[in-house]
Amino acid sequence: MAEAVSVAAESFAGGRARGARSVLGQVVLPGEELLLPEQEDAEGPGGAGERPLSLNAGARSRVRVICGPGLRRCGDRLLVTKCGRLRHKEPGGGGGGGGVYWVDSQQKRYVPVKGDHVIGIVTAKSGDIFKVDVGGSEPASLSYLSFEGATKRNRPNVQVGDLIYGQFVVANKDMEPEMVCIDSCGRANGMGVIGQDGLLFKVTLGLIRKLLAPDCEIIQEVGKLYPLEIVFGMNGRIWVKAKTIQQTLILANILEACEHMTSDQRKQIFSRLAES
Amino acid sequence: LISEKWSELFMQRGLDSETKKQLEEEEKKIISEEHWYLDLPELKEKESFIIEEQSFLLCEDLLYGRMSFRGFNPEVEKLMLHMNAKHKAEEVEDETVELDVSDEEMARRYETFVGTIGKKFARKRDHANYEEDENGDIQPIKAKKMFLKPQD
Numbered sequence: 001m002a003e004a005v006s007v008a009a010e011s012f013a014g015g016r017a018r019g020a021r022s023v024l025g026q027v028v029l030p031g032e033e034l035l036l037p038e039q040e041d042a043e044g045p046g047g048a049g050e051r052p053l054s055l056n057a058g059a060r061s062r063v064r065v066i067c068g069p070g071l072r073r074c075g076d077r078l079l080v081t082k083c084g085r086l087r088h089k090e091p092g093g094g095g096g097g098g099g100v101y102w103v104d105s106q107q108k109r110y111v112p113v114k115g116d117h118v119i120g121i122v123t124a125k126s127g128d129i130f131k132v133d134v135g136g137s138e139p140a141s142l143s144y145l146s147f148e149g150a151t152k153r154n155r156p157n158v159q160v161g162d163l164i165y166g167q168f169v170v171a172n173k174d175m176e177p178e179m180v181c182i183d184s185c186g187r188a189n190g191m192g193v194i195g196q197d198g199l200l201f202k203v204t205l206g207l208i209r210k211l212l213a214p215d216c217e218i219i220q221e222v223g224k225l226y227p228l229e230i231v232f233g234m235n236g237r238i239w240v241k242a243k244t245i246q247q248t249l250i251l252a253n254i255l256e257a258c259e260h261m262t263s264d265q266r267k268q269i270f271s272r273l274a275e276s
Numbered sequence: 277l278i279s280e281k282w283s284e285l286f287m288q289r290g291l292d293s294e295t296k297k298q299l300e301e302e303e304k305k306i307i308s309e310e311h312w313y314l315d316l317p318e319l320k321e322k323e324s325f326i327i328e329e330q331s332f333l334l335c336e337d338l339l340y341g342r343m344s345f346r347g348f349n350p351e352v353e354k355l356m357l358h359m360n361a362k363h364k365a366e367e368v369e370d371e372t373v374e375l376d377v378s379d380e381e382m383a384r385r386y387e388t389f390v391g392t393i394g395k396k397f398a399r400k401r402d403h404a405n406y407e408e409d410e411n412g413d414i415q416p417i418k419a420k421k422m423f424l425k426p427q428d
């Protein structure tokens with residue numbers, strides 16, 4: 001890790017922008033500029049043996065690239081705004097070449113993003129909207145009509161202090177975030193008020209993404225312990241529920257602690273739990 | 277304002293068509309001057325091939341946020357299968373017994389259901405058609421009593 005940081009510091013000090021492809025998986029620092037693959041050839045000796053992505057030789061057809069969280073567009077280059085490892089994903093399916101670049105960073109403070117599913121706590125009920133605390137800079141607003149089957153006569157049963165699982169429809173730095181508990185077809189799809197009991201606790205955002213990865217071992221092992229239910233909010237909140245309070249607390253402790261455990265330590269703990 | 281005078285003038289008959297046209301042009305000129313515009317040279321719009329997205333949903337294929345294990349919440353488990361189907365992962369075998377109604381049961385209920393609802397909408401005279409069986413099941417409607425025209 002120290003080597004990666006020193007390399008990054010050197011190139012940054014030199015002021016030479018590096019190619020995005022050559023930095024994949026390495027630590028990048030805010031302020032660095034990254035070149036997209038087609039530009040590396042034009043830059044000269046920087047890119048060694050990189051072939052341009054254009055399909056037909058001669059015409060400079062540019063490939064569309066998406067810059068994800070942690071990156072900004074800076075002219076023709078990508079500007080890093082968060083420190084972390086640079087990741088890349090090739091585009092799946094037919095359309096859209098170039099793929100996605102993003103920085104895999106870690107933070108505790110959530111910033112509302114459109115489309116994210118989050119757990120919120122209802123803090124106020126004013127007129128036709130609920131104010132929901134999502135952990136951002138201001139509470140999100142949730143209209144009472146944004147629930148499945150809600151009409152003006154048939155209001156949803158939501159009280160102050162309830163937990164809500166919903167997604168953002170408006171979330172930018174200029175406006176108050178708005179969330180709904182309904183998808184574009186009008187179906188709830190699991191969103192809405194989260195049931196009684198259970199425990200809500202907060203973790204880092206990176207852990208949520210790690211636990212929600214398709215091949216996450218932690219979740220698979222947890223699921224074998226005893227019957228339980230978990231809801232993950234992208235704002236760093238997790239709600240768990242099991243049959244007894246003790247089981248719920250054990251589950252909460254495991255999920256909080258697994259961020260800093262190696263997989264061996266985790267397996268030890270799970271085997272000890274399975275015995276008891 | 278010119279617009280008021282313009283409408284007044286148009287109301288008056290016998291006014292010169294030339295004067296009318298002049299007034300119309302003046303009116304248009306005033307309107308177009310009132311529209312604001314930027315006094316800048318035309319910017320060359322550089323077609324950018326980089327799109328900014330702040331969401332992690334595009335980057336990483338994340339699973340659906342609600343999960344239930346070992347039958348704790350059957351609805352959530354159904355949702356999990358439905359929402360995660362795009363990941364093409366092997367579907368986990370349900371350990372719990374399915375609570376769906378079987379086809380035979382459905383057919384049996386529907387048979388008597390038709391009678392019950394029909395009885396609700398039938399008039400009082402037709403209630404006799406819906407005789408109750410020994411078991412209490414409603415039999416479906418028999419032949420309707422039509423008007424028989426008397427002969428001769």
